[in-house]
Amino acid sequence: MILFTVIEVAFYISTAVTLFILLLPSQYEPKRRGSGNDSNEPKTTAQVLVLGDIGRSPRMQYHALSIARGGGQVDIIGYAESEVHPDISSHPKISVVPIPPHPRFLQTSNKLLFLLVAPLKVLFQVFSLWWILAYSTKPAKWLLVQNPPSIPTLAIASLVCFFRQTKLVIDWHNFGYTILALKLGDAHPLVRVSKWYENVFCRSATAHLCVTNAMASVLRKEFGLKAPILPLHDRPASHFQPILEERKREEFLLSLPDAAPVRSLLKEGKAKVIVSSTSWTPDEDFSLLIDALCHYSEVSSTTNPQLPAVLAIITGKGPQRQMYVDRVSRLQKAGKLSKVTICTAWLSTDDYAHLLASASIGVSLHTSSSGVDLPMKVVDMFGSGLPVVGWSKFEAWPELVTDGVNGKGFGSSKELAEQLVDLLGNPGKLEKLRDGARDASSYRWDDEWAPVAGKLFGLD
Template structure:
C-alpha cells in the first residue's frame, strides 16, 4: 500500500534551521553585488600617474583615418598619453608617428581570403576582432581615462567597450565619434531598410549608443537625428565639424605639376585643368556618372573648353571596375584619367595643384559629410558636390563650390564647362575655398572639445 506523504511546506525547514540559514541567504543575495563592486579592484589596480590617458579605437586603416589621427594629436597637446589602435595598411601621418605621447597599437586586418558568403564571413570577422579587442582592452585598460570609438563600424567594438566599462573599468569615459550610421551603410548591401539584419544593426547602435558619456557628430543634422530618432540625451551629444590638418595648405605655385611623376607624361600640362577626387571605391560613390560626364565633355564641339586631367586617389573594391570603364571609354587627349595611391605626405601636395575638386559622395544616411571636401578646402581648392541633406553645412553654393542638385552626367558636364570656361566664377570659388582654408582643426578642437576632457 502506497503511503501518501502530506506536503508540509517549508515550515519545518525554518523551524529547525536556526540563524545560519539567514546568513546563507544574505550572502547569496549580496555576493553578486560585492562581485560587481570589487571585480575592477580584484583584476586591475589603477596605475599611479599624473598624466591622463586616452585609448582611441579605429577598426579601419589609420593612414586613411585623418579625423581619428587628428583627435590623437589634440589629446597629446593637452597632456594625454594616447594609445591609437587600428589597421596599419598605410603609414599614419609623420606627426602622429613622431609624437612621443602617441603609442600606435596595430589591429590585424581580417580579409575574406576564402570568399565566404557575406553572413559567414561577417561572423568570422566579428569573432576575430573580438579576440583582438579584448586583448587590447585587457592590456591597456587599467590606466585609461577616456576610450574613444570611431563609428562605424560599431560591431563588435561598441558592445565590448561598454561591457569592459560596466564590469571592470568604471572610471572610463566612453566617447563615440559618429562619422556616419552603421545601419545605413549595411543597407547599401540589402537595399531594404526593413531587412532583419539592418533593423538589428539600427537597434544595436541606437540602444548601446545611449550608454556613451559623450557622442560627437560631424554635422548638426546628425546630432538632431541621434536626439530625436535614437533618443539620446541632448547633453551628451555635441557637433564637431571636420577641419583640415596643417599639412593641407594652398600651393604657393604650380611647380609640382612639372616635378611630380603623376604629371610627367602629360604633354602641355600647363594647358590642362586639373580635376581631383579621392575615394575608397565603394558603392556610396557612383563614379560612372563622372566618367559619363567626361565623355560628354570630351565629345563637345566647344573649342573654349580646356582639356581636363582627372586624378582619382585611393583604393577599394570597385577600383578595378573603374579602371576597366576608363579603358572602354577611350577618351581623346582632351580628357586624361589617372588613378593614384598616394602617401599621406604626397596627397596634400598633389591636392593643392588641383583647380577643382569633385565629390561623388551621396551619403548612405544623408547626415554625414565627406572628409575629402574638408581636405580640398584646406588646400584652397573649390568643389563640385552631389546634393544630399547635410551638404549645405559645408559647401556654400556659389561661394566655395557648386552643388549638383541633379546628379546626372549631363548636369555634371554642364557644371564642369561652366566652371572651366568662366574665369570670374572659378576665381570667386577659389577665394571662398581659400577663406575656408583658414579654419583649422587645432583651433576648432580646442574651442569645442578641450573643456570636455580637461578639468580647469
C-alpha cells in the same frame, strides 16, 4: 550520487566564477602614479579606436594629435595597413596599437568558403578587440570610438568601459545601419537589427561627438539620447595649406609621374587638373564622374574646342576600385575620353596636400547614406584653397559648402559635366571660387576641436 553531482556542479561554478574574477580587466585608477613625479603625469589618458585602417582615418588621427598636444597620453588603436600621419608616428605621447589582421586561412574570395569562415572572422575580430582593450593596453580615462563601424565595436567598447571604469565617447561619422541599407535595402531584417544594436549600445556613452548639426538632431530625436551631443565639424589640419604662387603649383603638377601624358599641355596652359578622393564604396558612385568626363570630352572635342584638356587624378583605396579602372580602360580604347586622362594614385600625406593645393577643381562624389554626414575630403580641399564641385542632394551639404562662393553642387552626371564645362571654360568664375575656398581655409581643426572636444576631455 545526487550529493556528489551537486558538489561537482558547485565546484565547476565556483571555479568559473574565480577565473572570471581573476581575469577581469584592471580598472582605471587616476590616483595611481607610475613615476612618482607629478610633473611628468599626463593631463589625461585616452584610447582612440577605429575599426579600420588608421592611415585612412584622418579625423581619428587628428583627435589623437589634439589630445596629445593638449598634454594627454594616447593609444590609437586600429589596423596598420597604410602610412599614418607623420606627426602621429613621431609624437612621444602617442602609441600606435595595431589590430592584428585576419589569418591567411580566413581570407578567401570563394563565396562558399566565405559563408564558413565569416563567423570565424567575426570571432577573431571580437577576441582581438577584447584582448587589446581589456588586457594588452593600460586602462585610460577615456575611450573615443569611431562609429561606424558599430558591429562589434560598440558592444565591446561598452563592456570594457564598464569593467575598467573608463568614460566612453562615440564619434559619429555616420550611421552603420544606413550604410548596410545601401546593400540590403531599408526594410531588410538585418538593417533593422543593426539599427537596434546601434541604438542600444550607444546609450552607455558618457558623451557623443558628431560631424554635423543635422546628425546631432537625429541622435536627439530618433535615438532619444540624454547624454551630451556635441557637433564637431571637420576642419582641415595644419598640413593642408593653399599654394598662392601659380608657378609653384605648376612645378608640383609637372613633377608628378601621373602627369606625363599631358605634361606638355600643362606647360602650355592647355590642360587642367581635377582631383577626387574616393573610398571606392557604394556611397560614392564613381560612375557619376566617369559619365561627366565622357560628356566633357565630347563637348571639348566638338562644340567647344577652346576647353582645356583634363587630367583627373583619383586618390584612395577601396573594394570597387578595379571595377572602375577596367571601365575607364574600355572607354579610353573606345575613344570616349579623347580630351581626358584618368589615373588613380595613392599619395603620401605631404604629396596629397600639395596635389589639392595645386589642382584646379576638387570633386566630391559622396552621396551620404544617412543624409546627415559630410565628406571630410571637401574639408581638406578647402584647407588647401581648392574649390569644390560635389553631390549636394542631401540635408547636411549647406553646413559645409556655400554654393557659388566656395563651391558648386550637382545632382546628376549631366549637372557635373555642365559645372566642369562652365568653370574650366571661364577662368574668372573658377578664380572667384578659389578665393572663397581660401577664405574657408582660415578656420582650422584646432579652432573647432579645443572648445568642444578639448573642453570635454579637460584639455581646454
